[in-house]
Amino acid sequence: MENPSLLPLLDARLPLTEEKVAEAARLAGVPLAQAWGVVRYYPRYRGLPQGRLLVDDPVARARDFARLRAGADGSYPPLGLEALSPIYLRFTPEGRFVEWQGRLVSFRDFRLPFNLGRGKHLLPPEPILSLAQYRALGGLQALAALLQGGASPEGVLRAVEEAGLLGRGGAAFPAHVKMRAVARGAAPKYLVVNADESEPGNFKDRFLLEHHPFLVLEGALLAALAVGAERVYLYVREEFEAAQESLQKALGELEEAGLLPVPMEVFRSGGLYICGEETALLESMEGKRAEPRLKPPFPGEKGLWGRPTLVQNVETLANLPLILREGPGTWRAREPKLFSISGDVAHPGLYELPLGTPLGEALRRAGREPSELQAVLLGGAAGVFTRDFAFPLRFKERLPLGAGAIVAFGPAVDLWEVLLGLVHFLKEESCGKCFPCPLGTAVQVEMVGRRERNPALVRDLAETLKGSLCGLGQSASWAYQSLLEVEGAA
Structure with missing residues (x-):
């Protein structure tokens, strides 16, 4: 650069x-x-809304949204707070705050409550915010082996391949394929950790960064050394200020201990949903509008500043220390996945479950019998409504798993109001670069607003959106189509 x-x-x-x-x-x-x-282009430079703002997420839409909105000066896009929703923010000249337990907590100090996490492999027994705590858990063993010659870059790549690790950001692309593509490339090369978690219903990456930053950093360093990256960028959603603080502190401890073999830098994201698309992310890092690139070439060939770049999700990288510490066979036997479960359940939170767990079992873990629900939203705005509670929560199945968001809705919820929030979100977050997406998402808002149920019109809309350049537009009609299917099956 x-x-x-x-x-x-x-x-x-x-x-x-x-x-x-x-x-x-x-x-x-x-x-x-x-x-x-x-x-x-970016909201924070245009001027953010001020006053009391309601976080407009699928859970708030299911909780008498009009009444909640009447108590606010405006609204704000989903912020990974669905387990606590409905929730309000305060934006003032003095800063940004979350209304929490009767007080205002600054974004820098607000972390998701630790008791939302339920798991024992990817999720720690307590917040691990110091190097000593992480080492006590067995952390850094894999990194030490690689640095001391007990393991090799090829060994890391082979272990990831044998484990069959798929990307946890939503696309479920084989992690080793992306890693090997970058490893074959010529220097200089980069690694970008995609922590721009903006999908409605998801809060797994935010939780990991706020409560387990060393696990993510060790995974990133292992990947960087395996592919020969000369620098690591942690691209963190700009509102996740507490996560940025956790990462900065952890990086300082690693550097002081001499355990930072590759320079790492926290990069504040552009602050838009589209920034989670890997090429739009790279465009924003290069100081441009966050607009997706045509592919090929893929980032592994021509990424950041035209150099081979590995872009991986937070949860994907967090699995690398576990795979290397336990062995790919042991890891694959349980293949842990984080699921953000919210909505009409007794215990909303972040659940670590083996891939393949039936949807109904995941809901029971969160304290709700599936038979008592009207439907769930699986995968967020780029997901689907379903009543298939026997569906195995696994990638590359009939329904899109996405990054693992599950939002449950009881029988009294107006699902069309929930859908209206999703389609508004997609319309507002469209970057506008390609024609089908801004046109199709605008038409979709109008159709959902009038509760259009004509299957032929919805199919025409879906065909239009399929021509979009990236996944935002291509998946924008999935929730709409699936709601009609759920209604038809009722």
Whole structure:
């Protein structure tokens, strides 16, 4: 990277003026027009709403949304708080806060309650926020073996392949294939940890970063050494300030202990849902609008600044220390997956379950009999409504698992109101680069608003959206289509 990235330069100059934007453009080595295009694209530069804001997520939509919205000055996109929803924020000139237990807690200090986590492999027995705690759990064994010659980069790649680890960000692409593609590339190479978790209903990555940062960092270092990356970027959703603090502190401890063989840097994301798409993420890091690239070439060939780049999800990388410590066979025998379960269940939270667990069993773990539910939303906005409670929660099945969001809805919930929130979200988050997505998502909002049930019209909408450049548009009609199926089966 010859010049600093534009986004951090703009962040350091908030609130922006014409002079500050010009200075940031000069330091980043980009045209002034490009800098202004970025300023007008990302919400935090345009000016965030102020006052009391209702987090507009699927759970709030199921809780008499109109009444909740009447008590707010505006709304804000889903923020990984579904297990606590409905919940309000306060945006003031002094900062951003979460209304929690009768007080205002700043974004920097607010962490998801630790008791939401239920698991024993990926999830720790207590918040692990110090290097000593992590080592006491057996952490850093895999990294130490690699650094001391007891393991090799090829050994790491082979273990990931033998484990059959699939990406946990939603696409379920074989992790070893992406890693080997980057390993074959010419230096310099990079690793980007995708922590821009913005899918409605998901809070697994946020929980890991806030309560178990060393596990994620060890996984990232193992991957970086395995593929020969010379630098690691932790691309963290910009609102996750407590997660950023946890990572910065953990990085400081690793560096002080001499356990940071590859430089690592926390990069504050662009703050949009589309930033979770790996090529849009790279565009934002390069100081551009977060718009997906045409593929091929894929990031493994031509990624960040045109160099081979491995982009992996937080949970994917968190599995690497476990695979290497336990052995790929032992890991594969239980193949843990994190599921964010919220909505009409007695115990909303983050559940670590073996892949293949029936949906109904996952709901029972969270304290709700499936027969008492109207439906669940599986996979978030890019997911589906279903009543198939025997469905095995596994990748590459009939229904999209996505990143593992499960939102349960009781019999009294107006599912069309929930769907309306999802389609509004997709419309607002469309980057606008390709024609089918902004057109199709806008039409979809109008159709859902009038509760259009004509199957032919919905099929036409779906065909239009299939022509979108990335997954946001391509999956935008899935929830709509599936709700009609659920209604038809009722």
